[in-house]
Amino acid sequence: MLLNKISNYNIILASSSPRRQQFFRDLNIDFEIRIKEVEEECPKKLKEAEITDFLADLKSKPFDNELTAKDILITSDTIVWLEDKALGKPKDYEDAFKILRSISGKTHKVITSVSIKSKNFQKIINDTTIVEFDNLLDEEIDYYINTYRPFDKAGAYGIQEWIGKIGIKRIEGSYFNVMGLPVNKLYRELMNIF
Numbered sequence: 001m002l003l004n005k006i007s008n009y010n011i012i013l014a015s016s017s018p019r020r021q022q023f024f025r026d027l028n029i030d031f032e033i034r035i036k037e038v039e040e041e042c043p044k045k046l047k048e049a050e051i052t053d054f055l056a057d058l059k060s061k062p063f064d065n066e067l068t069a070k071d072i073l074i075t076s077d078t079i080v081w082l083e084d085k086a087l088g089k090p091k092d093y094e095d096a097f098k099i100l101r102s103i104s105g106k107t108h109k110v111i112t113s114v115s116i117k118s119k120n121f122q123k124i125i126n127d128t129t130i131v132e133f134d135n136l137l138d139e140e141i142d143y144y145i146n147t148y149r150p151f152d153k154a155g156a157y158g159i160q161e162w163i164g165k166i167g168i169k170r171i172e173g174s175y176f177n178v179m180g181l182p183v184n185k186l187y188r189e190l191m192n193i194f
Contacts, residue, residue: 080155
């Protein structure tokens with residue numbers, strides 16, 4: 001089992017996301033949280049998983065000089081990909097409303113990349129989930145934003161929240177990937193590495 005394989009390593013999760021932190025707790029993995037601020041800019045030519053791969057790697061770089069042979073650093077990034085454009089986290093109410101209006105009645109992709117890095121290696125994996133939203137009423141969008149304040153979520157929504165329950169018609173792929181971490185894929189990758 002994974003717990004036995006990683007028991008001699010120090011797992012570092014570089015994420016302030018409460019959802020990602022909870023996933024690690026749910027897997028019974030002992031880990032510490034270390035956060036370093038990174039300007040999340042990427043080349044304009046990148047598309048879909050190229051963006052999240054780049055950003056997951058970018059978030060790992062500030063740790064390069066401090067990782068020991070026993071450290072395993074996990075960084076991650078999630079975007080919503082709609083009509084050839086990445087939708088990140090909303091800046092404010094208006095931005096969140098615009099984003100939710102844009103995904104209403106449409107199908108989009110949620111793409112998450114995870115970097116697994118030690119002093120001696122790095123592996124980046126990614127996963128894509130297809131999400132189809134029903135048509136949302138303006139009142140529903142307004143209620144959701146004001147009640148749940150989804151400003152820390154790519155695409156301005158949490159699938160596990162009220163809007164996911166009333167708005168999502170169909171998903172194809174990992175539910176947990178939409179929450180921000182492809183848990184199954186990460187678990188299997190860690191099992192293969194160690």
